[in-house]
Amino acid sequence: FPFWPYIRLMIVCWLVIPDFSGASDVYKHLICSGLSLYPQIVINWFNKRSESSFKRQKFVAEVERFVKENGAEALEKLIASKVEEIKAVSCIEKEVVGK
Numbered sequence: 001f002p003f004w005p006y007i008r009l010m011i012v013c014w015l016v017i018p019d020f021s022g023a024s025d026v027y028k029h030l031i032c033s034g035l036s037l038y039p040q041i042v043i044n045w046f047n048k049r050s051e052s053s054f055k056r057q058k059f060v061a062e063v064e065r066f067v068k069e070n071g072a073e074a075l076e077k078l079i080a081s082k083v084e085e086i087k088a089v090s091c092i093e094k095e096v097v098g099k
Contacts, residue, residue, distance in 0.1 A: 014022035067075050 014020050015026065016023070063075070
């Protein structure tokens with residue numbers, strides 16, 4: 001898309017130049033209204049994001065520990081076996097649904 005840099009420049013100018021008051025419009029209509037209406041929803045959203053981030057970090061730490069103890073080949077074999085199990089279960093489900 002050859003016009004994307006020009007569009008992006010226009011958006012940045014609209015946000016930055018005080019005569020257009022783009023940044024204040026964005027703040028008033030999007031950010032402020034979203035925060036003032038349902039603050040508990042915003043708080044819950046941030047809490048869920050931090051929980052999922054913690055779970056991801058824990059998962060990565062467990063994978064690294066597994067690789068240190070058993071080697072990368074063992075991880076590859078484990079993943080391959082789980083993929084085969086998932087494929088087998090999905091084939092069985094398709095057969096059951098098709099009947």
